[in-house]
Amino acid sequence: MKYIDEYRDETTAQRYVEAIRRTVTRPWTLMEICGGQTHTILKFGLDRMLPEEVTLVHGPGCPVCVTPVELLDKAIAIASHPEVIFCSFGDMLRVPGSHRDLLMVKAEGGDVRMVYSPLDALKLAQQNPDREVVFFAVGFETTAPANAMAVWQAKQMGLHNFSVLSAHVLVPPAIEAILDAPGNEVQGFLAPGHVCTVMGYWEYEPIAERHRVPIVVTGFEPLDILQGLYLALKALEEGRPGVENQYTRSVRREGNVQAQQLIRQVFEVTDRAWRGI
CATH class of the missing domain: 3.40.50.11740 (HypD, alpha/beta domain 2)
Structure with a gap:
């Protein structure tokens, strides 16, 4: 199935795992934001394929779960x-x-x-x-x-x-809340590809710059996740904060401008509780 099978290829996945092993020289902690990404990580055992230096923290990424x-x-x-x-x-x-x-x-x-x-x-x-x-x-x-x-x-x-x-709920304020939290240990993020398809990733650029962290816009298939992890870890090893787009087949920097205009026309951004943060 196009856009599915080629992103689940076992041989290519192993190559990314080996690339991650060659790249990592010290412990790093990353967080995937979206529950769909967490599902892929656990379903395909991607966390068990990574070197012990890499810790994955599962993010607050299910809208049902975070409803207070x-x-x-x-x-x-x-x-x-x-x-x-x-x-x-x-x-x-x-x-x-x-x-x-x-x-x-x-x-x-x-x-x-x-x-x-x-x-x-x-x-x-x-x-x-x-x-x-x-x-x-x-x-x-x-x-x-x-x-x-x-x-x-x-x-x-x-x-x-x-x-x-x-x-x-909005994702960028949640990332900021995590980064501002006392005792935070997350050093990089996999941003949710579906959200960024709508909103783009320009909103994440000042966050990455301000907190000096890598944020990689990532898809939801196993190879998407592994490539996103590789890009984030490579950026951490090189001391290179910023935003990268792994999910290029769906996401543009500006996102869906018409959808954003409609959201702004109808909704107003306010503070609200987020269960788990």
Whole structure:
């Protein structure tokens, strides 16, 4: 399968492992940000292939996992109102709040529905003009454009019964929080390729410069991860902070400019809690 099989080639993977072994001369600690990258590392045993000098710290990269309890409690409270149709992706339905989860609300009679797209929730708002339809918008910058488009379309259609409970998070502030934390030992990062496909990597450049760390935009297949690790470790060994793009088949420095404009038009950046940081 194109763009899959060639990035899982065992011989090429071993070459990257050997290149990493030749490059590393001292202990280094790296963090992959995205949960998809963590899944690949563990599924294919990439961490067990690396020399003992390399330590991988798994980052805070699952948007479901980092959603704080307070926000889940708010979602559960909203979903409990009889006039509300509460919509969410399936992975949020079983995440517990302080006392219960959204599936329990549904079992108690709440109108909680699983959707596959924010546009599904928008359609429900059109079909149920006498009900308030609330979409639980969870995710990194990757899902923000689609959710922003749903809000924009609702405004264009004059829908007054569609709203969004936003649980979006941004990656660059999380990286800064980790680097600023007392006792931080992370010396370099693999940045999430899907996020950077939307946002580009220009936002990471001042972070890399300010904290003197390498940040490598990395994909999600085994060879992506190994190449990203090699580039980050090579930069560390050479004392060369900055941003490199391993995921060139998907990511440009400027990202998807139109998607970014839509995000800025609909959403406002504010402080919020991030579970685990």
